Amino acid sequence: DIEIPESHPRYRSLLTRHRIEEGVDKGITSKQGLIAEGRGEAFDYLLGERTLPAVDEAERAAAAHLLLAERPVLSVNGNVAALVPGEMVELAEAVGADLEVNLFNRTEERLEAIADHLRDHGAGEVKGLTADGRIPGLDHERAKVDADGIGDADVVLVPLEDGDRAEALAAMGKTEIVIDLNPLSRSAQSAAVPIVDNIMRAIPNVTAHAEDLRDAPREELARIVAEFDPERVLADAETAIRSGPMGDAEADAARTED
Ligand code: ATP
Ligand code: MG
Numbered sequence: 526d527i528e529i530p531e532s533h534p535r536y537r538s539l540l541t542r543h544r545i546e547e548g549v550d551k552g553i554t555s556k557q558g559l560i561a562e563g564r565g566e567a568f569d570y571l572l573g574e575r576t577l578p579a580v581d582e583a584e585r586a587a588a589a590h591l592l593l594a595e596r597p598v599l600s601v602n603g604n605v606a607a608l609v610p611g612e613m614v615e616l617a618e619a620v621g622a623d624l625e626v627n628l629f630n631r632t633e634e635r636l637e638a639i640a641d642h643l644r645d646h647g648a649g650e651v652k653g654l655t656a657d658g659r660i661p662g663l664d665h666e667r668a669k670v671d672a673d674g675i676g677d678a679d680v681v682l683v684p685l686e687d688g689d690r691a692e693a694l695a696a697m698g699k700t701e702i703v704i705d706l707n708p709l710s711r712s713a714q715s716a717a718v719p720i721v722d723n724i725m726r727a728i729p730n731v732t733a734h735a736e737d738l739r740d741a742p743r744e745e746l747a748r749i750v751a752e753f754d755p756e757r758v759l760a761d762a763e764t765a766i767r768s769g770p771m772g773d774a775e776a777d778a779a780r781t782e783d
Contacts (some may be wrong), residue, residue, distance in 0.1 A: 548607025568706035586753035588734035594680035597622035626653030
């Protein structure tokens with residue numbers, strides 16, 4: 526095990542990378558998961574490794590959707606399980622959602638390892654092993670879901686989902702919340718709620734919003750959902766990426782000097 530000093534300027538990013546490596550060693554994360562992590566790091570660097578204000582609004586809208594849902598499901602893949610297992614369990618509890626393991630490269634071993642890992646972090650029932658439902662329009666292995674899980678869900682949170690499956694889930698009429706650091710990816714673009722943020726920051730913040738909104742009347746939740754604008758999140762994220770990691774900091778510094 527390596528020790529990363531918290532004072533290291535890239536502490537969080539190194540911690541994230543280390544968790545993914547451990548996930549691969551434990552048989553939770555696939556090798557392709559390492560590549561996905563690298564892509565995510567690049568976008569997070571360009572975003573300045575922070576949650577943009579419009580993205581915080583997306584995280585609040587996600588919490589409102591999950592609280593309003595009849596059958597919310599949180600999807601968990603190998604990267605999600607390695608990075609935020611306990612945080613996913615906490616979010617599931619905060620909004621009354623089911624957890625379902627849902628893999629791009631599906632193997633029984635990895636499904637079982639991830640379900641065990643989630644239970645080690647406090648999960649009760651973990652779905653995804655029955656695989657008696659199908660997502661229309663996808664090839665056999667990629668289409669598998671639990672009929673009483675993602676198959677029957679009205680709201681699904683799919684972090685780091687690939688574009689094909691994100692589009693197919695949206696086409697089924699589900700309200701889709703996507704977490705993806707790339708605002709140009711089809712996954713983010715097909716989402717009702719695109720969360721362009723690192724999952725390490727996103728999940729705890731959605732949970733915090735859910736706790737804040739727990740006793741809110743349904744009309745207020747419905748208003749948050751209705752006022753949310755996915756296009757603005759994607760546009761703000763793209764603007765932030767184009768101006769680079771120092772873009773806003775420089776702008777802020779210039780304003781303070783006035
Ligand atoms: P498609 O083009 O079909 O959408 P893809 O080429 O984007 O697929 P992947 O490389 O599997 O397929 O996508 C992984 C996505 O997950 C990337 O967009 C990456 O930015 C994002 N990602 C990786 N790590 C994280 C993370 N920690 N938090 C949020 N998003 C992440
Ligand atoms: Mg993608």
